[in-house]
Amino acid sequence: MPTVIVSTIELPERARELLRGYDVALYELPRLGKEEWTSALSRAEVLMCWCGREFDLASSINSMPSLRVIQTFSAGVDHLPFPVIPSNIEIYSNAGAYSVPVAEHAWAMILTLAKGLHRQVLNAREYLGNEITSPRRVIESTLLVLGTGSIGLEIARIGKEGFRTHNIGINRSGRPVEYFDEVYPTNQLLDVLPRADIVAIALPLNKYTKGLVGERELRALKHGAIVVNVGRGDVVKEEDLYEVLKERLDIRFGTDVWWIYDGHEEIPPRTPLTALPNFLGTPHIAGGAQRDIAEYAMVRAVENVIMYIRGETPMNRVDRNDYV
Amino acid sequence: MPTVIVSTIELPERARELLRGYDVALYELPRLGKEEWTSALSRAEVLMCWCGREFDLASSINSMPSLRVIQTFSAGVDHLPFPVIPSNIEIYSNAGAYSVPVAEHAWAMILTLAKGLHRQVLNAREYLGNEITSPRRVIESTLLVLGTGSIGLEIARIGKEGFRTHNIGINRSGRPVEYFDEVYPTNQLLDVLPRADIVAIALPLNKYTKGLVGERELRALKHGAIVVNVGRGDVVKEEDLYEVLKERLDIRFGTDVWWIYDGHEEIPPRTPLTALPNFLGTPHIAGGAQRDIAEYAMVRAVENVIMYIRGETPMNRVDRNDYV
Numbered sequence: 331m332p333t334v335i336v337s338t339i340e341l342p343e344r345a346r347e348l349l350r351g352y353d354v355a356l357y358e359l360p361r362l363g364k365e366e367w368t369s370a371l372s373r374a375e376v377l378m379c380w381c382g383r384e385f386d387l388a389s390s391i392n393s394m395p396s397l398r399v400i401q402t403f404s405a406g407v408d409h410l411p412f413p414v415i416p417s418n419i420e421i422y423s424n425a426g427a428y429s430v431p432v433a434e435h436a437w438a439m440i441l442t443l444a445k446g447l448h449r450q451v452l453n454a455r456e457y458l459g460n461e462i463t464s465p466r467r468v469i470e471s472t473l474l475v476l477g478t479g480s481i482g483l484e485i486a487r488i489g490k491e492g493f494r495t496h497n498i499g500i501n502r503s504g505r506p507v508e509y510f511d512e513v514y515p516t517n518q519l520l521d522v523l524p525r526a527d528i529v530a531i532a533l534p535l536n537k538y539t540k541g542l543v544g545e546r547e548l549r550a551l552k553h554g555a556i557v558v559n560v561g562r563g564d565v566v567k568e569e570d571l572y573e574v575l576k577e578r579l580d581i582r583f584g585t586d587v588w589w590i591y592d593g594h595e596e597i598p599p600r601t602p603l604t605a606l607p608n609f610l611g612t613p614h615i616a617g618g619a620q621r622d623i624a625e626y627a628m629v630r631a632v633e634n635v636i637m638y639i640r641g642e643t644p645m646n647r648v649d650r651n652d653y654v
Numbered sequence: 655m656p657t658v659i660v661s662t663i664e665l666p667e668r669a670r671e672l673l674r675g676y677d678v679a680l681y682e683l684p685r686l687g688k689e690e691w692t693s694a695l696s697r698a699e700v701l702m703c704w705c706g707r708e709f710d711l712a713s714s715i716n717s718m719p720s721l722r723v724i725q726t727f728s729a730g731v732d733h734l735p736f737p738v739i740p741s742n743i744e745i746y747s748n749a750g751a752y753s754v755p756v757a758e759h760a761w762a763m764i765l766t767l768a769k770g771l772h773r774q775v776l777n778a779r780e781y782l783g784n785e786i787t788s789p790r791r792v793i794e795s796t797l798l799v800l801g802t803g804s805i806g807l808e809i810a811r812i813g814k815e816g817f818r819t820h821n822i823g824i825n826r827s828g829r830p831v832e833y834f835d836e837v838y839p840t841n842q843l844l845d846v847l848p849r850a851d852i853v854a855i856a857l858p859l860n861k862y863t864k865g866l867v868g869e870r871e872l873r874a875l876k877h878g879a880i881v882v883n884v885g886r887g888d889v890v891k892e893e894d895l896y897e898v899l900k901e902r903l904d905i906r907f908g909t910d911v912w913w914i915y916d917g918h919e920e921i922p923p924r925t926p927l928t929a930l931p932n933f934l935g936t937p938h939i940a941g942g943a944q945r946d947i948a949e950y951a952m953v954r955a956v957e958n959v960i961m962y963i964r965g966e967t968p969m970n971r972v973d974r975n976d977y978v
Contacts, residue, residue, distance in 0.1 A: 430793055431791065431793075434765075434791070434792055434793055434817070435769060435789070437765060437816075438765035438766065438768060438769040438771060438792075439769075439771065441758075441761060441762035441765045441766065442762065442765065442766040442769075442771040442772075444762060445759060445762040445763075445766075445936070447762060447763065447766040447771065447772060447934065447936070448766075448771060448772070448774065450772065450928070450934065450935060451936075451937070452921050452922055452928060452935055452936075452937050453921075453937060454921075454937040454938060454939055454943055457936065457937050457939055458939060458943060458944065465759070465939060465940075465944060467755065467758070467946075468758055468762075469754055469755075469758055488816045488817070491815040491816055492761075492812045492815055492816020492817065493758070493812070493816065597776050597777075597778075598776055604774070604776060610771065610774065611774060611776055612769070612771070612775075612776075612781065613775070613776050613777060613778040613781050614778060615778055615781055615782060615789065616789075619778055619782060620782065620789060622791075
């Protein structure tokens, strides 16, 4: 009996090829009619999905009695409806699939903000004297990375190798990680924030990280700090961010990730953040929104599913206790 | 008899300290009255100057009969009035004094343009579909650097170590240089231009480089190329640049250096370049316009003068045949 895999989106040819050597039946929902769709779901052992807007997992989960594995295409799984997913179903994320492009985007935002390039000012005196554009030196500066997973690691690597930064990491346990000169557990965040010239947020959104960066943390930032967020919007408290940025124009903040209202990321957000001169935003495009990056991520997700099919232990098992 | 050094600007304390161990008489023009000024110039053996707007070398050179050495604070010497400088006077530039901050600025412009961050577009479809902002991948791309001096070298290093770029260099002889995978002589520029994803111009302005990049070179660029100039404006032909950029919106161009009219760099320039959406400009601030960078550069210049005082061979001797 072949393993039935249902993908909620069409897979790239490269990903389909990978599956050819295995005893699997692959169903891609966009290629199916309504009846086939229902039949495929009823027999699915593995579900591959973004499980965001394209597929409503909560309302479909009861039609998938054979489901054993959910493999997301996304790195983050914060949007999954954990309470309705039976506990015998294993969930695997696609952590790591986007680390290189997302870290590159983080560094683009860091350097844009450090040199004030989000505003074109052509008068030298105004450029240098203006709190919004005056250039900050990046080389040999202190870089604090919140989250030392694959994205945080790549941000630290680019800093260390490209710009000789002194790297401080924050993770749950404070365990040492390559490319970081110092690592501290999350509860010491407030102590290290004042040392950072640059702060990069690369945390997943879970019950431990939600709202981690609020008014107190933002006010602890060094004068002239650059902060970028490529993790999840809700790691930062939106209202607090708006209030502090409005008041402290010395802080420059860039984000590719936004805040969730009613289950959806809203761009622009509800506070008038994007009107502030010390704010830079991109519409959540650093990762999967780019076609070639998304294709690579889908191939990675299929490779992880193949580990399951071969009876090996897939990577990136999600601990649902982190979310519920 | 002490060596008489005249500086056209006040030196930072760190630079003055360096001179204390030597038999020198230092005169800083801004600290002198008119008579002392004339007297200092008449006895000057070493002149330290930007020799730009702050001091008119052409009209003063005849009042300096004892002059043997001109040491510039600037890295470039293209603005010196070579024809009126007697041939027995040695000229030393301050090449290398700005390489780290200028290369950092070059990379800031590269990444800003690569991710379209000079324009804030918050709609994902528009951001990704728009020729002005759609993100370009930097990691493992091909970087072509025009000029393999200290700035070009540091641009190549950041590319190689930070973003694993494949580095192609252009210099006069085609001699190999660290951090470059391939180097070609200037006459092969047109052959290598179509291979580059990113082009960084870090050339001094001299009779060999003036107008080196014109319509033919710009049209040879790969679709979607990023080009930045941190050398001198007039290495690129302004009218040609305007015409090609206006037509080819796929090319994104950033510059910190501008075009000279009547001996002065004009910002904004005479063509309406700055109105183009694929153009990014900063007002020549990557180097000496920043106080801490200028201070470091002045210290370097003094260190070079000390080599002369000690009877050693100073660095960065200018070959005036490159300019006249």
